Amino acid sequence: MNSRILAAAFLAAFTLSAFGQTAPDRPKITGISHLAVYTSNPAATDHYYKDIIGATKESDPEDPNGVRYAVSPTQFIEVLPLPAGAGINRMDHTAWNTVDAERMRTYLAAKGWKTPARVTKGSDGSRWFEVLDPEGNKVQFVQPSTTVKVDAPNAVGHHIMHVGFLVKDRAKEDTFYRDLLGFRPYWYGGMIDTRVDWVSQQTPDSHDWLEYMLVAEPAKVTQHTLGVLDHFSIGEVSVFDTFKVLEASNRLGANHDAAPKIGKDGKGQLNLYDPDGTRVELMNFHATETPCCSSFTAEDPAE
Secondary structure (H helix, E strand, O other): OHHHHHHHHHHHHHHHHHHHHHOOOOOOEEEEEEEEEEEOOHHHHHHHHHHHOOOEEEEOOOOOOOEEEEEEOOEEEEEEEOOOOOOOOOEEEEEEEEOOHHHHHHHHHHOOOOOOOOOEEOOOOOEEEEEEOOOOOEEEEEEOOOOOOOOOOOOOOOOEEEEEEEEOOHHHHHHHHOOOOOOEEEEEEOOOOOOOOEEEEEOOOOOOEEEEEEOOOHHHOOHHHHHHHOEEEEEEOOHHHHHHHHHHOOOOOOOEOOOOEEOOOOOEEEEEEOOOOOEEEEEEOOOOOOOOOOOOOOOOOOO
16 A cells, blocks of 8 residues: 555656646746848848948848848847748748747747747857747747847947737737737727727837737738838937938938827837838837827836
8 A cells, every 4th residue: 555655656746747847937038139021122221221220230140141230239130032922021030039048949849839849059159949929920039149249339229129010810919929928018009099000018028019010901911011010119219319310311211201200109200111111110218298099007118
């Protein structure tokens, strides 16, 4: 009898131990790493991100055919050649920084999410892996290099504080970003106060955020509209002052808003567009007017 009790106790302890090993805690998600976009005109895109945005051009440890345009040591825009069959799409993936890429991969795998067998290590010392979200969007988790130095004195800003993309089913996407990854509500609103077009949620361990861009008829979206929806935002103390500097130095580019404005969230904003139509939204860190539709439920990002 005693031997049976001991065997049962051993089995229970082994089961608990195995469960603990297959269900690790989620490592911290410390903010946005980058947005990867396609280009059909590399020379024009190079001019745009170097001379208009003012980012520093770097080689791409992930893809030898790609280029990085960095605004800080841990944030950049990755530009890739336009692949055959891309259609109207100009976004390849979003990417989030984490303190431990392998632990994040193990965490997602333990939760039943399809992951690669291992992380990839870059020549710069970074580590990353890629998964698909519920709507098939590619998402990367990056453990950034601790040795990379970036000097981008002419950048329009040094903090990519949000990325956004087309979302067809908000509840479906929530199962990944909110339920599994722990993203937290920040703000929601719409062009009409009674309609929700944008849903912002911050990462669990920073104030950077992801913005769901909701549309009534996704199948009717054009390349121009998709470029508006699939975007990234650089934080500004004052977009109105930044606009003056860009205008005076002839750095606004070919396609941009005529002037800054106050958005529905009460923050100043100015939209610029790269040669393939991807929107770069310069946005104030803080609201200067009362937002429509909902209140902010978390602190704003800081410079």
